[in-house]
Amino acid sequence: MSETELPLTDMTAEQCLAMADSYAVDENWDEALTVYTAALTIWHSNTAVKFRILSHRSNCFYQLGNYEMAQEDALEATQLLSSSVAGLRPGESEVAWKRQGLAAFQANKFADAKQAFESAAQLATLNQRDGKFYRDWIQKCDTKLNPPAIAQSTTTTAEPLKAQTAPTSASTTVPVSHKPATKTSIIAAPRYQYYQSDKFMTISILEPNLSSEHVKVDWERQRLNVTVVKAGKEFSLIAGPLYDEIDPSESKIQYKPEKVLLKLRKVNEHEWKELMGKESKKATTSTTSSATQPKVRPYASPKDWGTIEKSIQAEEEKETPQGDDAMNKLFQQIYANADEDTRRAMIKSYQTSGGTVLSTNWDEVSKKDYEKERTAPKGMEWKTWEGDKVPMDED
Incomplete structure (x- = not known):
């Protein structure tokens, strides 16, 4: 695939x-x-990851027009919410219910759609978000479930009009309009979340119906400022230095009905520990301060612990490992200095052979199935994940 050369079987969920x-x-x-x-x-145990995969795949099915599968995935994702799921981002549960409602409506399952939209509306209220989107869809579901009756024609009856008499009382009743007192509504700040690959950092602004008139983005090589206008009020959503450098010329903005996506192209292809970084201090300031101020030692100790630590590290490097330690250190050096193909070969051969083979030849390892070729030591028994026994060594 274009994003990476790594086979999917060698990747985590x-x-x-x-x-x-x-x-x-x-x-x-x-x-x-x-x-x-x-x-x-390949998912194993993290429930939040499984929830995210199902919810995102539901949207994928929806975009492809497979509404039955979209509803099925969204339903399975929301069923996970019956128990506490740790690690979910703000708004993810609401989006899953929303996807279930949209898919069910397109699949003509209007009762299921209404129930899903009602659950999403409750979560929107808890998240201090406007639930008008869900109220409109609930009304659409009600219209489908209870279509309005056709009004009877007034031309079928021809009753004569009765003469209207004037009221006997001289006083007339004037209707009084009771206008509700206006309340000052608190506008919740827009929310966002982010995810990444080695090449891109993607930021999702979780506000529907935004356009270029509502979003202002100023990006520099290692700084990002994002301003969002919501209900006439301006919010500074992101402002500050990024964790690492980006290429503004290859970064882009995508406006979608339910959100806005900022796709930042990384200059250095690696995983960021977080989105935002720290302000870099000027070198001149640090040089001046270090030249004029005495070196601070912890607890006012007269010992230079930095020098002591370096000397200990130097002694450890001089030590010659023996036995298994020497072999492990050799493998670590080979792995650290190897290219991607060699690393993949070492990982796959060692894991799939049960620790009996360690190869650096990716051309050979990529075509070989060590799980079928390996044998259990005499007197012991290996089984596959499916429960099939692996042949035993007869030696």
Whole structure:
């Protein structure tokens, strides 16, 4: 695939999810669907990751017009919410219910759609978001479930009009309009979340119906400022230095009905620990301060602990490891200095052979199935994940 050379079987569910999200941002729905499905097959224990895969794949099915599968994935994702799911981002549960409602409505399951939109509306209220979107969809569901009766024609009866008599009382009743007192509504600040691949950092602004008139983005090589106008009020959503450098010329903005996506192209292809970084201090300031101020030692100790630590590290490097330690250090050096193909070969051969083979030849390892070729030591028994026994060594 274009995003990475790593086979999906050698990736974690989180890595597959990030890759699929990148395809989805580019609206490459077929590729995204394939990788979401792969992520689901290798998922192990993190419930939040499974919830995210199902919710995102539901949107993928929806975009491809497969509303039955979209509803099924969204339903399975929301069923996970019956128990506490740690690690979910703000608004993710609401979006899953929303996707279930949209898919069910398109599949003509209007009762299910209404129930999903009602759940999403409750979560929107808890998140201090306007629930008008859901109220409109609930009204559409009610219209489908209870279509209005056709009004009877007034031309079928021809009763004579009765003469109206004037009221006997001289006093007339004037209707009084009771206008509700206006309340000052608190506008909740827009929310956002982000996810990444090695090449891109993607920021999702979780506000519907935004356009270029509402969003202002100023990006520099290592700084980002995002301003959003909501209900006539301006919010500074992101402002400050980024964790690492980006290429503004290859970064882009995408406006969608339910959100806005900022796709930042990384200069250095690696995973960021977080979105925002720290302000860099001027070198002149640090040089001046270090030249004029005495060196601060912890607890006012006369010992230079920095020098002591360096001397200990130097002694450890001089030590010659023996036995298994020497072998492990050799393998660590080979792995650290190897290219990507060599590292993949070492990982796959060691893991799939049960620790009996360690190869650096990717051309050979990529074509070989060590799980079928390996044998258990005499007197012991190996089984596959499916429960099939692995042949035993007869020596």
